[in-house]
Amino acid sequence: DSGVTQTPKHLITATGQRVTLRCSPRSGDLSVYWYQQSLDQGLQFLIQYYNGEERAKGNILERFSAQQFPDLHSELNLSSLELGDSALYFCASSVAPGQGYEQYFGPGTRLTVT
Amino acid sequence: ELKVEQNPLFLSMQEGKNYTIYCNYSTTSDRLYWYRQDPGKSLESLFVLLSNGAVKQEGRLMASLDTKARLSTLHITAAVHDLSATYFCAVAPETSGSRLTFGEGTQLTVNP
Numbered sequence A: 001d002s003g004v005t006q007t008p009k010h011l012i013t014a015t016g017q018r019v020t021l022r023c024s025p026r027s028g029d030l031s032v033y034w035y036q037q038s039l040d041q042g043l044q045f046l047i048q049y050y051n052g053e054e055r056a057k058g059n060i061l062e063r064f065s066a067q068q069f070p071d072l073h074s075e076l077n078l079s080s081l082e083l084g085d086s087a088l089y090f091c092a093s094s095v096a097p098g099q100g101y102e103q104y105f106g107p108g109t110r111l112t113v114t
Numbered sequence B: 001e002l003k004v005e006q007n008p009l010f011l012s013m014q015e016g017k018n019y020t021i022y023c024n025y026s027t028t029s030d031r032l033y034w035y036r037q038d039p040g041k042s043l044e045s046l047f048v049l050l051s052n053g054a055v056k057q058e059g060r061l062m063a064s065l066d067t068k069a070r071l072s073t074l075h076i077t078a079a080v081h082d083l084s085a086t087y088f089c090a091v092a093p094e095t096s097g098s099r100l101t102f103g104e105g106t107q108l109t110v111n112p
Helices: none
Strands: A005-007 A010-013 A019-024 A031-038 A042-050 A053-057 A064-068 A074-078 A087-094 A109-113 B004-007 B010-014 B019-025 B032-037 B043-049 B055-058 B061-066 B071-076 B085-091 B106-111
Touching (some): A005 A087, A010 A019, A019 A109, A042 A064, A042 A074, B019 B032, B019 B085, B043 B055, B043 B061, B043 B071, B071 B085
Antiparallel strands (some): A005 A019, A019 A074, A031 A087, A064 A074, B004 B019, B032 B043, B055 B061
């Protein structure tokens, strides 16, 4: 158990819908990362937050957005869902945003869009 | 664009044998990470390599980093069935901050 929690574990929804994925980082970690894992794209970085501020953006679609709240939990919002958004979404956290800090991954949310 | 390539992508080996997984990356980085993933599960951190020449060992796994060659290896010694999993390497070069760029993963199956 990494100490990072994600809810829900599974989500099944229809195309065009909107969902929110939630992540709580390890106690003491200020930086949160979101990654997407799919069969065709592999593991891809989406976005990073540090202490409430957006720090870096990766291959995140405009239909997706995220935020980190004052209590440091983070939410990833996915809207106008398409079949291709079906994937495993991981949240990771680290103490600080620097390169040498280990990232600890949560259990993931499996999203299925039908 | 940073590329991280692993080989082999699929590896089937017998228990008791040794093998090496290779991870090549396309840009300068002295930070490399190895993760393990069991089917449908999360990523478990195995090693964090933070400098050229770094070598770390845990049980039957040993990882090393050669930043000049832009190459990391994950060596498996006397494999056992419990090591069956997918192994990912990931790089976080200075130019991209702390975001991780992952390789495709190596799916390892250890047969009795």
